[in-house]
Amino acid sequence: MEKLAWIIYGYQVFVLYYFAFLNLLYAVFAIFGLRMVARYARELSELSLKDLLEREAYLPVSILVPTYNEEKSITASVRSFLALRYPEFEVIVVADGPRDRTLEVLKEAFQLVKVDWVFRKSLPTKPIRGVYRSLSHPNLLVVDKENGGKADALNAGLNFARYPLFCAVDADSLLDPEALLRASRLFLEDERVLAVGGTIRPLNGAQVREGIVEVLHLPRGFLEKMQIIEYARAFFMGRAGWSAMDALLIISGAFGLFRRTEALRVGGYRTDTVGEDMELVVRLHRRAREEGRDYRILYTPDPICYTEVPSDWNTLRRQRNRWHRGLWEVLWLHRAMLFNPRYGRLGFVAMPYFLLFEALGPVVEVLGYALLPVFYLLGVFNPEFAFLFLLLALGYGILLSQLAIGMETLLLKRYPRLRDRMALLFLSLLEVLGYRQVLALERFLATFQVLRKRGQWGEMRRKGLEG
């Protein structure tokens, strides 16, 4: 019996090690991220952006907008893309065989005419049904194709893109008018840059006029408020930190800028995974490293993309489930990189981190909670101890959120009301009391779904291209 108690205690200590190590890593991120965000903020001046706009030293961009059933919002979205402040760009909307009136709506709104378009089939995709040009907006191209999923739609868009840079967005992304300027500048300054990711922020609660976010307010919904904190953490601590360490593995599908030739060289997006955005980035890293090239893949905090986040539990859980499955799929596809010295920091730090802490994290967490009643039944449950430990764990969770909110305050200060700031700080307390646990459970379940489905990838007939 004592042996058992010892083992169980040992497990608790293991959880502590895991937790301690994880938090130490977060701390490292916090420092790296802060340094990187601060340096960036100092270096990029408004003046240099204005120059980029006013003179001709820029790289033209093709914006790829994959869309499925989005008849209600697609017009507003496309209009907002067309209104971006950038000297030269094209918008390619790829309608992935929509079942609703998305295509008809576009035809009416933008005076589309069907054209015979000669294009280069660099990437294999589902067949193209028609290509349309707009009479009112010469830089808008609409491609109608058979349904093949988001990755397939993006690949089709890539076949039509003609500019050296392309920007992959979600149909419901709302880009800050200067987002392209800020992101593309990095490609000009450094030729080694292959891809750039920006900051994604929840749009819910914002005051939008004519496609521009004027003021950010806290949304009413509890879930949405939680996600604001989550996104702040994910970007200002997570992505910033990884980018500063030169090991950024994720660029959101909602907004990412890439060099077209590089993406084509590695074969475009993979259509057999739900994590196609992360997968492309990992593949870019991998290929560049294998070729021994000097390259950069960056996150910069400045270019901002707003996106509607789920406001109800079901949609949210489905989204997180999908994200987690995508993560597992990518880790599996590129498992050769784990602890492989050929991939440097990626193989030894980034990939293992994502495996042990992001992918397996929910498992450890849920098991941790699930074992509590077991301990109780075995009579080795110490309520005071468990409670204190739990408090501590939660405390660290809150700390992270507050650091992220602090970063946001200093850098962007987009939530101008003090009241909102206080609310955010307070809400980070609530986040760890239920919200986080529910999502951990969802991701835990996703892990098992993935383990079961290994071998049956297909998720192509997704119900709508949810962002």
Added chain:
Amino acid sequence: MWRRGERLYALLVFLVVALEALALGGLVLVFSGRLFGLLDYSATRQTLLQALFLTALILVLLSAYILLYHAYTEAKELRDRKAYEDWVSRFARALFGEGALPLPPWPEPALQALLHLRETLKGEMGEKVAEWIRLARPPWVFWLKRSWTSRPERLEALEALGLARLPETLESILPYLVHPDPVLRLAAARAAARAAQGEGVLRLGEALLASGLSKGGLLEALLLLEDRAEPAVALLLDKGGKEEVWAALEAIGRLHLHPLAEKVLPFLEVQEPEIQAAALRALARLGYPPLGYEGVVLGLLRSGEEFLRVQATRLLPLLPPHLARKALWRALEDPSFYVRRAAAEALGSLDPGGLREAAETHPDPYGRAMAAQVLREGAWRN
């Protein structure tokens, strides 16, 4: 932009992280100790409580700082903005002869207002603003010369000097073009390009040669020189390495520096695809026929590099018509999609009848298709 109070925040974060690491380290030690029977329960409990207390303290501290910072900067920014608008009005009125100005020294928002005015106005009013800037005796040159200035201050100073465009400040900016920090070098190049006048442009050119900036940075600096650029561009073209020459060629095209067009021609023969492409682009933008180099251009149409063939194709309309038409016809057979496209577009601009002919009778099916496509696009555009 980085605001005040961030150094303090950074310090706070370090403190927080250090305390956290300490607490966690302590916990790990104590728990491990307990695991191996070295410590008893009360020790672990105590450590746990201590860690908890520390965390709670940190949280309160952090929250308080964030809220205070937010409130403070909000008030300050409001005040500064109001002050800035006031000063803009004051200076604007003074420019039109109404209202007197208080004597310097003027506060920071006034300097911002002046810089913005200087950026916007030229001629007599622009010079008046320049005088006021001098009168205000701004600290920028001083900051640049001082050795213990922080990096953000240097960047701020360089940007301000760039906006101020005072020719006498060029001396202080040029040394930064060889600074070890690449960000400062670029910022200095841009500032110097704005400030340089007359003979200063040549000195800037020399500094650019020594700077080792990337070709993008060099190009930016040259573009900022606008119509003063010629001496610097000529210098880079004559004496520069690969990066400098590329930037100079691009600048000639974008700034339409016709007097230098002749100097571009020899670069068509340099065995460097990037340079040759830049030369071709420049000639195309200028609309300058490559007299004496027609053979070279035609030779480039057979180059292994696709982008070189594309640029050469785009230049063909500037060749004698019979040569051009023949070459474009051949280019429509090129294996590369982009070359065929460029050929069709060039043929369309040179000789629409020829394009129609190509759409119908060209031997290569892809060539025909491309010609037809471009024809359709042209019709659709009109």
Added chain:
Amino acid sequence: MKVLLVEDDPVVARVLEMALSRAGHQVYLVKDFPTAKERFAEAWDAIVLDLNLPGGFGLDLLRHLRQELGKDTPVIVLSGLKQEKTILEAMRLGAQGYLSKPFSPQELVLRLERYVAAR
């Protein structure tokens, strides 16, 4: 005369307002694309148009004025953009003049008066 000033930069707006009112004209300022579009419906003697506006591009406003509203109000474009193609596009769309920044306010006022007088 009644002049509509479409400009989001406060410094430029201030200077132009002063220059125009000192020359005896009535100036109305709008700062973004959608408001400008609304105001275009009214009668103006002249318009000064910036291109980089929040909410849209100035040339689209010009197109709207000339083609959809069918008005021939004299327009001077005042912008930091210096690309030849932008200038050509503006003239093609029917702008009477194009001034780039930095500019001279007196020059702008004189030109504007000349264009209005020439109608």
